[in-house]
Amino acid sequence: MKVIVDPDRCVGNGICEALAPELFEVAVSGQARLLVDEISSDQQQLAQQAVDSCPALALTIVP
Structure with a gap:
């Protein structure tokens, strides 16, 4: 499983980092x-x- 970040949609609010700091950073x-x-x-x-x-x-899961 992978997660793709769409840079055109990401606004850097940091929710992903707050929820999963071992997976994401802004x-x-x-x-x-x-x-x-x-x-x-x-x-x-x-x-x-x-x-x-x-x-x-801005985040999408792909297999």
Whole structure:
């Protein structure tokens, strides 16, 4: 499982980072970025919660 951040939609509000700091960070540029290449099975629920909570709909889960 992977998460893709759409830089055109991301507004850098930091909800993903607040929910899953081991998976996401908001860079100085104001864009969220994923800190891991693959989401482990024990982190999938956390990643899903971050995706569902993104108000800009900038995060997408791909298999």
